[in-house]
Amino acid sequence: MIPGAAPPILEANALSRSFQVGQGLFAAPKTITAVDDVSFALRPGEVLGIVGESGCGKTTLARMLLGLMAPSVGEARIDGRPAHGLDGRKRARLIQPVFQDPYSSLNPRRRIRDIVALPLIAQRRFGARDIDRQVGAMLERVGLAPELAARLPVQLSGGQRQRVAIARALVAEPKVVICDEPTSALDVSVQAQILNLLDDLRRDLNLTYLLISHNLAVVEHLASRVAVMYLGRIVEEAPVEQLFASPRHPYTRALLASVLTPEPGLGIPDVGLGTTLPDPTNVPAGCRFHPRCPQAMDTCRTVPPRRVPAQDSSVECHLFG
């Protein structure tokens, strides 16, 4: 299938979200713009990787796309319909999340079978036998032995729990899955199993993923496109091969330079970003990356850069226009 041919299944149209944050008893509250004018369109079968560091707005973006949080400005659309305000049952059949921590995202008092069945029960469309059959098939599909169905989450390993979370997300046959750091809490050998599983499922079930991760190697492995976020904005977006082969934004370049690989003798890269860290409560004027940018010019301190679109990529930096 050619990804360009179908209409987008998931869209962000100029999404923004602000929060009021108290500064103590007597200070006036401050406004944080966690997500600032984010737009993208994801077509069926694509995997969009969202990368960025803590506080860049990845999770707020995910919550808006899931319809769990209303945007302050803009609109998220799933399958052509607005995400926020969509009926819960309808939404559940379109988009589902898989979260980072399989220890806290599963109800500890429910048996595995019941955890996975819940999205189907909520649909109120299936009889008990139908639900049993679908749950059994889904557990098998994610590689869980049938005898685990009667267990509690505490009796499962981290990798098994993440398989349960994936089974629960997929049992209602959604079109889009938002994976928010799906392997960050797992050991490397288990991470590999879960990544392989996610990739298989996407192909077999023609799923579309939004993959949020701070691990660029994970994103490179699964994603077809990558968007790099910095303090609430997408500063660069490109097909994965292009982004890794020729990153343009200085922040993307620093991120890629920071990725460590198991290759001895290469040492630790000097990412050249200085020791200032991004602070969402105090977004710099001009380009928000300029205090850390090794190539900052005078303009960068005062004028916010505009998004420069190219054929199928975009970058937001004064170096490119």
Added chain:
Amino acid sequence: MTPILTVERLRVEIPVKAGLLRPVRGIDLALSAGETHGLVGESGSGKSLTALGIMGLLPRRARRSAAQLRLGDLDLLPLGERAMEDVRGDRLAMIFQEPMTSLNPAFTIGAQLTETLRRHRRVSRREALERAAAMLARVGISSPRTRLAQYPHQLSGGLRQRAMIAMALLCEPRLLIADEPTTALDVTVQAQILRLLAELQRAMGLAILLITHDLSVVARVAQCVSVMYAGEIVETGAVADVFARPMHPYTRGLLSAVPVPGKVKRGEPLGTIAGVVPSLVGEIDGCAFRTRCPAAHDACVRPVPVRTAGAGRRYRCHLSPGATEAPP
């Protein structure tokens, strides 16, 4: 030259309801000055309990035994809690993944740094503050005077990590045990903290025992590596050697599971290790990895031989070297 750290047949045993939990099953380690030794393994492999065993910080009901446990010339085995307190923070220091494990939220950075210093060195309060400020500057914290008056919650994650490193290095220890020091940090900050540790190590001739699950971090900063599985070191040697030619099937499995940009094509699966870790309660007969090993055979239930493969290179496996050299 006397090694900074000598560990021989270190064991940790913890009585639990099901029997005797044996999370560390006789491990050997040796570190020289200026050397970084990576101790890698997955959750439950016993790497953190190895560190706590060396530090004398095991949970109360845990039992530690070893044939040797020496810090330079000092035998740590007979030392009681009081004597260990004199050693910790002085010649032997430790940093953790979560800086708040070492930093007390109720005291200023300055109070905590000077207390550490005055516990081990006879210095005036004023001189202690001077030295604390100098150490904060050395770990790359700007305006150290201001930071001394601040509480840990007023610092960002990266700065807290630096403050914890400053506190650990204040008395110029000879050995630093770093347990997942950068795991909770963003990638750009991780690179900065690792560079900082390497610089300080060069300047102080520090030996670092780096405990991590991250093979990439070990590859980049350590000279030697030991791979732990189920409480044992299954393979050890020079980093360049072990990563280029892993001999133990577990080491091979781990290395093939790491996604490396540009190495594994998208759509191709990553390497995995089937099965789960064995129970660490009681004795394990034969090879602990045999239930998950793709090359396991009948002999693997018998006691495992330690094989050598060049200088300082050892691994515990029944397979002959020829058999494990086949590409994974």
